[in-house]
Amino acid sequence: MMEHSRTNCKLVLFKFLHGFILLCMSTCLESTTLCNLTLLGNESDRLALLDFKKRITVDPFNAMSSWNHSIHFCSWVGVSCHRSTKRVLMLNLKSKKLVGSIPSSIGNLTYLTGINLSDNNFHGEIPPEMGRLQSLQYLNLSHNSFHGKIPTNLSQCTQLRLLDLKANRIMGSIPNQLSSLLNLKYLWLYGNNLTGTIPPWIGNFSLLSGLHLGRNNFQGSIPNELGHITGLEEFLVHLNDLSVA
Template identity: 35%
Template sequence: MASLDVANVSNITTDQSALLALKAQISYDPRNVLSNNWSIGTFVCNWVGVTCDSRHQRVTVLNLSYMGLVSTIPPHMGNLSSLLSLNIENNSFHGSLPNELSHLYNLQHLSFGFNNFNREIPSWMGMLSKLQNLSLFGNSFTGTIPPSLSNISSLQVINLSYNQLLGSIPSSIFNIYNLRRIDLSDNMLSGPMPSIISNMSSLQIINLRGNNLSGPLPKETFDNLPSLQQLQVSYNQFSGQLPSTLFKCKRLQYLSFMNNDFTGSIPSEIGNLIMLTELYFDNNNFEVYDEQRKQFCSLENISTVDHFTNGIGGR
């Protein structure tokens, strides 16, 4: 028993050292939260933003969100081997993400949203095999989306929105069976929307808004999304006709095609979407007929239909 206690002291000491290394990197702490609280005179599990496992006395949660901190992330953070959740949202962290973070094998939630990171998303993130939520939105990440993310079979949420990502969307991302939400909006992604050829029964939200994606929406994709609730592809360069298979997604509540180059008429199968509440498809080249307008308005739950500005016009 004595040896186990020694091991626990050693581990929590390692965690303390890692957090003190982070504190040393912080160049601005406007409310003096960490400078006044993170002290070797106080047990690390009582520090602000720190939560420990009561049994093993290891740091499992680090939440420094909304503190206004300016800092980089030191490599020592990779020593927090029991960490389950790391949240530094709404600060001014910057620089690169050190390779040592790949050692956080138990990590389930990673949120770096609304900071100032401006390097590439590292491929080692694919080694975080237990990760469920990856939120890197609101930074200036560059480069391409690493295909290695598709190695994380536990992923449920991928939010890479509001960055400066380039290149195409890796088709392998849509092989993550447990994925519930993918948000790649407001980047500079190009190329087609990948086809989804396997059943993605958990996927509820796809947001590709505000990129440079082009080509038609792949027909086979919508045969494999039985739980889809939101599809947002506005402000891209998609073209062609809407596939009638889209309207097999009977749980759709929000649907936006606006500001693309879609053509043709809206398939009559849109009447299948009895749960639809918002529909946007203005600023395209659709043919919109009076009987279709009536059909949209007859959808029982719909509150918003925005469709009157199309290149071909209606009659």
């Protein structure tokens, strides 16, 4: 009986140790996988930033000089990262007098929550790949020389709180796809070459505080639906060809 009891104890201990070893191996594998994914993500971010740097043709303040291999990209001028994951969260190069364009690889910075390139001389079109930045809350491309149309893919950035494209050369109408941006607090399109009518669906933006549509080529009437925005504090539509319905 004693021998049988010892055998059972050894069997239970063996099963326990076997299970513990399997659990440790599984945890290590999961940890290694997460680590590898993080490293891959970090490399993707680094390459996207370097691609962005390649598109800069004029940099009078040498803002991009720190963007090199001698320091981690999270320490580059204008780049802010998550403290633990080291993924890029913010790109802020405001008022650096930069001349260049935005590459499509900007869409690979998938953890971005904010972009501020205002008061520079960026040109070309706004890449539709920005629609991949589904965590983006703040997009300020104002006071540049962007042309072309507003990308319809921005409709996928449903977390946007601010969309500021004022003082560029953007043309075409406001895409109906942007009706999905229900979290917008500020929609600033002032001073472009936008045409068409003011979409009535903007009246569904219940959180909207600022709406700047002045200095464009909008026609038709001001939609009554805009009266539904009870928190609207700034409403600029002057210097268009508008009428009151």
